Amino acid sequence: VNIDTSATAVFESGPVPDIVAKYLDKRSMDDLRAGIHPKDLRLVTKMLKGRTIVVNHRGERKNHFKITGLGPPADKLKFQDQDGNEMSVSSYFTAKYNKRLAYPFLPCIQVKRDIFLPMEVCELVAGQRYTAKLNGKQTSEFIKITCQPPSVRLNKISDGLKLLEHKNEYMQEFGMT
Numbered sequence: 001v002n003i004d005t006s007a008t009a010v011f012e013s014g015p016v017p018d019i020v021a022k023y024l025d026k027r028s029m030d031d032l033r034a035g036i037h038p039k040d041l042r043l044v045t046k047m048l049k050g051r052t053i054v055v056n057h058r059g060e061r062k063n064h065f066k067i068t069g070l071g072p073p074a075d076k077l078k079f080q081d082q083d084g085n086e087m088s089v090s091s092y093f094t095a096k097y098n099k100r101l102a103y104p105f106l107p108c109i110q111v112k113r114d115i116f117l118p119m120e121v122c123e124l125v126a127g128q129r130y131t132a133k134l135n136g137k138q139t140s141e142f143i144k145i146t147c148q149p150p151s152v153r154l155n156k157i158s159d160g161l162k163l164l165e166h167k168n169e170y171m172q173e174f175g176m177t
Helices: 016-023 038-048 089-097 136-146 150-165 169-173
Strands: 052-055 064-066 069-073 078-080 086-088 107-112 115-118 122-124
Touching: 016 038, 016 122, 038 069, 038 107, 064 107, 086 089, 089 115
Parallel strands: none
Antiparallel strands: 052 064, 052 122, 069 107, 078 086, 107 115
């Protein structure tokens, strides 16, 4: 039983377009209307690849996917529907889900070899650990946020112990008192 506190760095969660704009230091989505510069696109791809997203265009059905890469913008990426008609991802979402995309100029998120989703229907799932090495500034900020005086840490540990003094069904299940 570990009642000590711990901390880890996690990726920011939320709507993917907002996070991409923030990552590229853009004031708004309008700054991306002309497209994302190839150098920036490589950075964004590296940042997003392997992260888990949830889609928000299907109402209650929240499918989770792992990002495998980025594709062309939703208004330029074409595919053939079940009837053999060629259409863009943007027009597909309008026809299938009655959802007109606000940012069809953003790259699609690739989740499988042949499945691409418009960036704006994707949200990054919370709590995904950041495992890469933090840079100097990030390390400094992390230490400032997590550093606590010994008395504060002792109080938190004592509070955790008090919680365990009461009947804890999980500990009892293992025969612990």
